[in-house]
Amino acid sequence: MSDTGTAWQAIDSRPRQRRISWDTWHLLGVITPGVLWIVLFLVLPSILLMGIAFMTNGTYGLPQMPLSLDAFKQLAGYGFLGWSPGNLYTVIRSVWQTVLSTSLVILIAYPVAFYITTRPAHLRPLLLLLVVVPSWTNQVIRAVGWMNILAPGTPVSNLAAQLGLITPEMGLFPSKFAVVIGLVYNFLPFMVLPLYATFERLDYSQVEAARDLRAGPVRAFFHAVLPQTLPGLMAGTVLVSIPAFGMYVIPKLLGGGKSLMLGNLVARQFSSASNWPLGAAGALIMIVVTLIGLQILRRMSRRLGGDIEVVL
């Protein structure tokens, strides 16, 4: 599982060799079907979608000429009725909920990844598997699980009501709290795996050196441990925050209309609200964020020695 990683390194950093014609044909022959499929059915549609973002919304919700920046203005809140903060709130809320859940994921995943490295070597793959298995089930089903747990009248909700956190008839779902729980639950494995990869190759002599120099545990952690795990932390942050930022299912199911995120705004423009350019503008933001994330991931993966694919 882990040795895939060299893909990045091997492919990226080898010097260019003299081209042999037959060799080139062979390369084209084996990679063309897959590459063509992805280009035709993913890259091309996303480029077209980005184009739609610069068109004008027609009467029937379909994009029209002329080109304009209307969609982006609408995203910033400017509509027929002057400025209203609705769309902008959604964008800000997406950023906030992403930051909050990613931070929580880091706080949970860091000790978990470390704990796994302290276990005997033959147990570690099993423990990692234990963390990953829930993420193999369907997103909608996982949300249904949390709806079951957090609905009004369930033991967890009753407990929260008795503690005075909510009123008894409310239940913990639907709420912002439920959305954050759902996001953390969904993305925890994506942080544990790259972090585990860095912990596994942690150089403990640095920690010992720090202790010898009479650094306390806190200083030793910040100077000897944290910097070494930074690539894993960064890779995990990309793998968690980008999909979280575009999340559609969880806010819709667990948030109950009040905690919708950018993904829901985009989806609505392509269904009930019928404003393709506005939806495309929202999607364009996510595509740009994705590309930035990919670049970071690529850098980090090189520094990690390529254990990113553990995530798969």
Place this chain on the structure above:
Amino acid sequence: MKNTGFYLSLRIFWYLVVIFLYLPLFVVVLFSFNEANTAARFTHFSLKWYGQLFSDDTVLGAFKNSLILAITSSAISTVMGTMLGYGMYTHRRRRLGWLVWLIYLPIVMPDIVYGISEMSFFTSIYNMLGILRPGLGTMIIAHVSFQIPFVALLVYSRLVGLDAKLFDACHDLYANGIQRARFFILPILQPAIIAGFFLAFTLSIDDFVISFFTSGPESTTLPIYIWSAIKKGITPEVNAIATVLIGAVLAVAMITMAFQYVRSASTTSRA
């Protein structure tokens, strides 16, 4: 210096996280056997929701669609992904950075952007040319596009784990292209190809967002059925369908892991 208090709290934290990870799935399975129509309290054990499930034509139709979609898309993506992974390996000395980008794009891109761009693409094509009507066909196309990278990476990692001398040996024995594929590459890749197929299968069964946006009126799959059913509230019947899906995915995932295990075992025994 071993700080026992620290390690004890770490261990307790780990157990709490494991409970957190499995509680939602456990609750879904538990309440699918609940006789009462509520998630608030477990009354009696009952299989009646499963009986109801397997006599519901809509559910059975959705089940059939899910299977057709998963099997067809996995078969196509396994062939293409294997070729791509093999190409990435044999030509790894070239500057193929763009290919790495292309392969990671489907993995990192948020589902919603993926689904929306394919939806607007397929609808536009359909409006203009009258082909690619949204339905199982478009869903298969979309699924293949996100399955290919996973299969390719799996095959690539298998090849990287091999001893490069094996390729030289093949060359030394004057194996031609077809012989090499037939007697060396395909047999040695077999575990990775089978694991790739099953991985693609679980990815397809698990997907909701991309399926939802590329589907047509007659191509409801199980996750899409659950999605529309929970608008009316969580019923034990929904929990029962979810349990069937959880079971199916876990079974397939375990098979995949078994093949992975065979792979790593053969790698270590050689070393």
